[in-house]
Amino acid sequence: MTMQLLKERIMKDGRVKDGNILKVDSFLNHQLDTLLIDKIGEEFYNRFKDVEVNKILTIETSGIPLAYATARYFKCNVVFAKKKMSKNITGEVYTAKVMSYTHGINYDVIVAKEYIKPDDKILVIDDVLANGEALTGLMKMITDAGATLVGCGVAIEKGFQPGGDSMRRKGIRLESLVIVDGLNSSTKTIVFRD
Amino acid sequence: MTMQLLKERIMKDGRVKDGNILKVDSFLNHQLDTLLIDKIGEEFYNRFKDVEVNKILTIETSGIPLAYATARYFKCNVVFAKKKMSKNITGEVYTAKVMSYTHGINYDVIVAKEYIKPDDKILVIDDVLANGEALTGLMKMITDAGATLVGCGVAIEKGFQPGGDSMRRKGIRLESLVIVDGLNSSTKTIVFRD
Numbered sequence: 001m002t003m004q005l006l007k008e009r010i011m012k013d014g015r016v017k018d019g020n021i022l023k024v025d026s027f028l029n030h031q032l033d034t035l036l037i038d039k040i041g042e043e044f045y046n047r048f049k050d051v052e053v054n055k056i057l058t059i060e061t062s063g064i065p066l067a068y069a070t071a072r073y074f075k076c077n078v079v080f081a082k083k084k085m086s087k088n089i090t091g092e093v094y095t096a097k098v099m100s101y102t103h104g105i106n107y108d109v110i111v112a113k114e115y116i117k118p119d120d121k122i123l124v125i126d127d128v129l130a131n132g133e134a135l136t137g138l139m140k141m142i143t144d145a146g147a148t149l150v151g152c153g154v155a156i157e158k159g160f161q162p163g164g165d166s167m168r169r170k171g172i173r174l175e176s177l178v179i180v181d182g183l184n185s186s187t188k189t190i191v192f193r194d
Numbered sequence: 195m196t197m198q199l200l201k202e203r204i205m206k207d208g209r210v211k212d213g214n215i216l217k218v219d220s221f222l223n224h225q226l227d228t229l230l231i232d233k234i235g236e237e238f239y240n241r242f243k244d245v246e247v248n249k250i251l252t253i254e255t256s257g258i259p260l261a262y263a264t265a266r267y268f269k270c271n272v273v274f275a276k277k278k279m280s281k282n283i284t285g286e287v288y289t290a291k292v293m294s295y296t297h298g299i300n301y302d303v304i305v306a307k308e309y310i311k312p313d314d315k316i317l318v319i320d321d322v323l324a325n326g327e328a329l330t331g332l333m334k335m336i337t338d339a340g341a342t343l344v345g346c347g348v349a350i351e352k353g354f355q356p357g358g359d360s361m362r363r364k365g366i367r368l369e370s371l372v373i374v375d376g377l378n379s380s381t382k383t384i385v386f387r388d
Binding site: 068076 | 266276305
């Protein structure tokens with residue numbers, strides 16, 4: 001089911017660029033519309049409030065405000081996976097390799113083992129789902145930790161890329177607030193799924 | 195003035211590591227204590243509510259949840275500077291070079307010009323202030339845009355590094371919620387300024 005407020009905002013301010021890129025950086029991932037992000041958090045809460053969630057997992061960078069906004073409603077903590085080893089990460093970590101099509105690079109994502117425990121019931125949140133590389137990496141780390149994946153919530157799913165359908169086929173509970181089924185960079189058209 | 199709640203949390207969960215590193219990643223920059231971050235946002239609001247703020251500027255990654263939490267109280271948008279050029283950033287950008295002592299690298303930070311306007315009254319928020327490299331980069335971009343810097347808020351200032359004093363000498367309004375004046379990695383001692 002489409003989140004109408006987000007769909008309307010994408011229609012108003014989303015920009016279609018060559019290479020199947022939908023720019024939403026005026027409100028979602030460079031400038032943040034605080035009120036919209038709060039509403040997105042509330043929407044994820046409403047979609048998952050039937051299940052127990054005690055932790056929200058996301059990946060830096062753009063997932064963080066959405067994860068935090070959602071965690072405010074669930075009254076739980078957020079853990080965000082980091083994209084490379086830094087001096088401040090010590091000790092044991094869960095890792096996954098992720099290919100970013102946006103940035104055209106492979107990178108490692110890590111979460112310190114102490115922040116995912118076997119009894120955690122984890123909701124994964126991210127801004128955009130395309131090929132599903134980032135979510136797959138996060139889910140791998142949840143499996144490695146022996147924790148429970150409750151489901152995944154994404155603000156925008158690119159329905160013409162395989163990530164979302166692949167997750168549904170695996171039986172993963174996926175809530176996409178808006179699904180975009182096509183982008184045409186010459187006509188600047190965005191096709192939404194309803 | 196110290197934010198007592200944050201100071202107590204640092205005393206309880208902060209960990210002192212070699213190289214003047216204070217690890218706060220169990221609540222501030224890897225796992226996020228959602229309620230604490232909400233309180234930090236409220237505290238920044240209380241310290242700056244006497245002035246007009248219409249935008250909050252921060253830098254990825256760890257500044258984002260604090261900036262968003264603060265922006266909820268100010269009912270304004272957040273802009274976060276990005277650490278490298280990505281395919282999704284097009285058009286004109288403000289740039290600054292920043293040296294990260296934590297990661298031991300130099301990097302470029304960018305903000306799309308359309309997101310800082312001359313009439314913006316900007317509060318800069320970040321998690322940790324040490325040498326002040328990140329804040330200096332953000333302030334340079336505000337100057338380049340002809341916008342107004344209202345002040346800077348940081349959760350933790352390392353008072354034994356020069357960033358904070360340098361900013362105060364320049365007359366910048368700086369609010370540090372907690373100032374740490376020393377770290378001893380052999381005794382695991384944290385010295386707070388009060």
